Amino acid sequence: MKIYKNSRGKWEFKTRAGVKPDGSVRWVKRSFKTKKEAEKAYMELMSEVHKGTYVTPSKLLYQDFIEQWFETKQHSINIQTKRVYRGHIDKQIKPLLGQMKLANIKPVHVQNFINELVSSGLSPATIRKIHRIVSMSFDYAVKIKELPDNPAKYVILPKNTKREMKVWSKEEVEKFLKEVKSSRYYIAFHLALTTGMRQGEILGLRWKDIDFENKTLTVRQTLAHNKKEFLNGGKTSNAVRKIDLFDDTIKELKAHRKVILAEKLKKGDKYQDFDLVVCTSNGTPTSQANIKRVMDNAIKRSNVPKIRFHDLRHTHATHLLEKGENVKVVAERLGHSKSSFTMDVYSHVTPSMQKEMVTRLQQYFQFG
Incomplete structure (x- = not known):
């Protein structure tokens, strides 16, 4: 190999860089503005060849590659995650990186x-999700020898600021439930506040998932955001879980079931039976928009702080932890994979828990 000046005045080298799958020699030819650049590139290339890390530069556009990756990835993610990925690929990733x-x-x-x-x-949280998609696609490119390394590993991401968690006090919970009691969706709010279930889990709950004798329910399916599909299992593998119910919850469920059975009888063949606990008067799945409308109106009438439906789950968990419930038990009830995640999410409760722990230990050991 030698570095030489070509007819266009650029410095060039041509060298062997391994063997192709068919057994023929893989040649690499590159040209540079200066001799120094050509020498540096040649040394880097030879280093990669000797280490076995050299990858033939792909001619694929990134927009075509990420489609290939998504075709493979979509079989290992659920429907809702698939839609999120699809949206970010089409709206942000391909328009900005696709033509490279x-x-x-x-x-x-x-x-x-x-x-x-x-x-x-875009929020820092959304940007981090988009970066994760890009990074996963580059990891795949490295795995199948299209890239020598993942370029997304070296970027600086915006700081992920935590959204302030809003929870209701015991009195505020009671005021809200009293105000929303007459709504057909009362049971959805009651379940959120007494079980900590996610909205999709509640809207996908079926009567066959409830064990009235043992006072438990099992999360086995969720309603997708489009209100058209039910997803087997939960948001994660840990989300498929059994939850013990309060006596009051069993009582409310039984009363609600009577209402549903009466509607079913009245509608006859027009009733679409999905066996849902929370449903429209025709038996069909309930939209999140309807739940939000009822909740917002009840919040105004009861004069309690405005929060999201998901904050009802936070309210449930916060009260359990404040009452000294074991973190692992709370994590299992919420469907979290790790107790450490629960503690991170509910770190606002930690100071009071620490103080109560010190008080209990002092009383136990009776120092002095």
Whole structure:
């Protein structure tokens, strides 16, 4: 191999870089503005060849590659996650990175991409989700020898600011439930506040999932955001769980079941029976928009702080932890995979728990 000046005045080298799958020699030819650049590139290339890390530059555009990756990835994720990925790929990733060749994407390009997302006003949490999709696709490219390394590993992401958690006091919970008692969706709010279930889990709950004798329910399916599909299992593997119910909850469920059975009898063949606990008067799945409308109106009438439906789950967990319930038990009830995650989410409760723990230990040991 020698570095030489070609007819166009550029410095060039041509060298062997291994063997192709068919057994023929793989040649690499590159040209540069200066001799120094050519020498440096040649040494880097030879180092990769000797280490076995050299990858032939892909001619694929990134927009075509990420489609190939998504085709493979979609079989291992649920429907809702698939829709989220699809949306970010089409709306942010392909428009900003898609026209680049996969082999040409460097950390600086990914950093510029992240900076564009920040400038567009997307939240840090959303940007981190988009970065994760891009990074997973590059990991796959490395795995199948399309890239030597993942360029998304080296970028600086915006700080993920935690959204302030809002929870209701015992008195506020009671005021809200009293106000929403007459609604057909009362049972949805009651379940959220007494079990900590996610909204999709509540809207997908069936009567056959409830064991009235043992006072438990089992989370086995969730209602997708589009209100058209039920997803088997939960948000995660830990989300499929059994939850013990309060006596009051059993009482409310039995009363609610009588209402549903009466509607079913009245509608006859027009009733669409999905066996749902929370449903419309025709038996069909309930939309989150309807739940939100009822909740917002009840909040105004009861004059309690405005919170999201998901904050009812936070309210349930916060009260359990404040009452000294074991973190592991709370994590299992919520369907969290790790107790450490529960403690991180509910870190606002930790100071009071620490003080109560010290008080209990002092009383136990009776120092002095």
